[in-house]
Amino acid sequence: MRKFEEKTLTTEKIFDGKIISVQVDEVKLPDGNVSKREIVKHPGAVAVIPVTSDGKIIFVEQFRKPLDRSLIEIPAGKIELDEAPEVTAKRELEEETGYTTDTLTYVTSFFTSPGFSNEIIHIYFTDQLQKLKNEVACDEDEFIELIELTLPEAEQYMTDKLIYDAKTVYAIAYLKLLGMR
Amino acid sequence: MRKFEEKTLTTEKIFDGKIISVQVDEVKLPDGNVSKREIVKHPGAVAVIPVTSDGKIIFVEQFRKPLDRSLIEIPAGKIELDEAPEVTAKRELEEETGYTTDTLTYVTSFFTSPGFSNEIIHIYFTDQLQKLKNEVACDEDEFIELIELTLPEAEQYMTDKLIYDAKTVYAIAYLKLLGMR
Numbered sequence: 258m259r260k261f262e263e264k265t266l267t268t269e270k271i272f273d274g275k276i277i278s279v280q281v282d283e284v285k286l287p288d289g290n291v292s293k294r295e296i297v298k299h300p301g302a303v304a305v306i307p308v309t310s311d312g313k314i315i316f317v318e319q320f321r322k323p324l325d326r327s328l329i330e331i332p333a334g335k336i337e338l339d340e341a342p343e344v345t346a347k348r349e350l351e352e353e354t355g356y357t358t359d360t361l362t363y364v365t366s367f368f369t370s371p372g373f374s375n376e377i378i379h380i381y382f383t384d385q386l387q388k389l390k391n392e393v394a395c396d397e398d399e400f401i402e403l404i405e406l407t408l409p410e411a412e413q414y415m416t417d418k419l420i421y422d423a424k425t426v427y428a429i430a431y432l433k434l435l436g437m438r
Numbered sequence: 439m440r441k442f443e444e445k446t447l448t449t450e451k452i453f454d455g456k457i458i459s460v461q462v463d464e465v466k467l468p469d470g471n472v473s474k475r476e477i478v479k480h481p482g483a484v485a486v487i488p489v490t491s492d493g494k495i496i497f498v499e500q501f502r503k504p505l506d507r508s509l510i511e512i513p514a515g516k517i518e519l520d521e522a523p524e525v526t527a528k529r530e531l532e533e534e535t536g537y538t539t540d541t542l543t544y545v546t547s548f549f550t551s552p553g554f555s556n557e558i559i560h561i562y563f564t565d566q567l568q569k570l571k572n573e574v575a576c577d578e579d580e581f582i583e584l585i586e587l588t589l590p591e592a593e594q595y596m597t598d599k600l601i602y603d604a605k606t607v608y609a610i611a612y613l614k615l616l617g618m619r
Contacts (some may be wrong), residue, residue, distance in 0.1 A: 294503040322475040351610035
């Protein structure tokens with residue numbers, strides 16, 4: 258898919274952080290003019306839609322500094338170097354919820370903000386959860402709280418703007434399409 | 439929603455661009471430790487799910503420099519200063535598709551990447567389109583091509599990873615939940 262390709266003329270590195278890096282590319286447009294593109298590079302992420310044996314969805318509440326508020330989201334995390342997405346999915350499920358699974362079903366993937374970032378998120382589903390005997394530690398700067406909700410409760414949380422991010426709003430639509438009630 | 443609040447200790451401005459700005463906040467965590475948060479600020483965006491009178495969805499194909507490829511997406515654009523989202527929605531629909539509407543239905547909003555960005559996208563739906571008599575110009579650095587697809591065709595495009603971004607993948611789930619075929 259190279260339609261309307263923009264050729265890179267120069268790349269200016271702006272920032273190289275722990276999670277993201279930022280650059281400004283000068284590009285040649287299809288009409289020959291020159292423009293600039295602001296680009297945030299991200300290693301990619303994985304999310305899991307975990308459903309318990311009694312039909313509840315497990316969410317995590319956490320503070321999101323870019324919004325200066327907390328959100329209720331499905332478990333997720335960024336892909337570590339050379340890690341397969343399924344491995345990230347299982348690891349984040351274990352770290353954030355205390356459950357594990359041997360059966361992750363791939364749901365879909367999407368770029369979250371293709372206008373300025375290459376971040377992609379891969380989404381998995383499981384309704385085959387086993388409680389871990391020993392808790393796995395989260396990242397040391399990660400503070401989360403688990404919340405189990407039925408689908409109608411989750412929809413109410415969406416209406417109340419407590420569930421309010423792309424992957425989690427998508428997860429709710431996905432479960433409705435699966436026929437969950 | 440202030441659970442697990444992270445208090446800002448310092449803010450380091452990194453970049454102030456045309457579309458995004460970047461900063462690193464030093465924050466005090468709930469346990470008293472100090473950590474850093476990399477934050478991309480964005481003015482927010484709006485997208486429209488436009489369905490024609492013969493039941494086709496209008497998409498736009500455009501090159502996305504952060505991915506170095508083109509994507510097929512629902513029409514969208516960023517909110518200009520002090521612009522109401524409904525105004526952005528109508529403007530982007532007109533600029534990108536050559537159609538207008540008087541009936542936009544609000545669907546949902548979501549933060550695209552709450553881990554590192556405050557970007558929010560507001561999504562609207564319309565199946566009441568009128569062709570504009572005079573074309574409205576796109577931004578001068580914007581090159582797009584219109585594609586009309588039935589819902590099954592759009593789902594195939596998703597499988598083929600030509601439709602591959604959060605708002606458009608969500609739009610397809612939304613139309614399926616509406617009962618569109």
